[in-house]
Amino acid sequence: MKKLLIATAIAFSAFSTVALTGCADTTHNSSEHSHELTIENAWVRASEYSDHEGGMTGVFATISNGSDHDVILTGGSTDIAMMVQTHEVVDGMMQETENGITIPAGGSVTLEPGGLHVMLMNLKKPIVSGDKVNFTFAFDDGSEQAFELTAKVSDGGDEEYHDH
Numbered sequence: 001m002k003k004l005l006i007a008t009a010i011a012f013s014a015f016s017t018v019a020l021t022g023c024a025d026t027t028h029n030s031s032e033h034s035h036e037l038t039i040e041n042a043w044v045r046a047s048e049y050s051d052h053e054g055g056m057t058g059v060f061a062t063i064s065n066g067s068d069h070d071v072i073l074t075g076g077s078t079d080i081a082m083m084v085q086t087h088e089v090v091d092g093m094m095q096e097t098e099n100g101i102t103i104p105a106g107g108s109v110t111l112e113p114g115g116l117h118v119m120l121m122n123l124k125k126p127i128v129s130g131d132k133v134n135f136t137f138a139f140d141d142g143s144e145q146a147f148e149l150t151a152k153v154s155d156g157g158d159e160e161y162h163d164h
Contacts (some may be wrong), residue, residue, distance in 0.1 A: 036067040039137060039145055046151040050127040057127055059118040059135055064108040072100040072140040080133055081120035088116050100140065113154055127151045
C-alpha cells in the first residue's frame, strides 16, 4: 500500500508539472522589451520656469519603438523633481495626458516644446543651461531607460503654463 501511495504521488506530481507547464504564461518580461525602444536626442529645457526651486521644466527626446506592439511612456523619475507627468499641448494650453504617451508599434514619437513632453514639476533645485540631470524614462511594460540629460535653452512652444 505504501508503494502504491508513493507511485501515485510521483505520477500526480509529474502530471501536474506537465499540465502547468502547458498553461504557462507566454508573455515577455519587461527587460526583453526595453531593447526594442530607442531614445535619442534626450535633453531637458532650461528657462525662466526652471531657474528656481519649485519651478518646472520639460524633458524632450525622440522615442522609437521597434516592436510589433504599442508601448506607452508613462512618465519617469528623477531626484530633482517632486512630480513627473506626461503632458501634451492642446490649443496652446499645456495639460497632463490621460493615459501616457503611446509609442506606436514600428513607429516613433518626438517629445518637443509645444507638443508632447515629460514634465518635471516642483523642482527641488534650479535647472540652468549646462546642468546635468539624471532622468529615467518609464514605460507601461515595466521597462525603464536612464539618461544623463543636459539642460539647454530653447525657444518655447508658445504654450501657456498654469499652476497645477
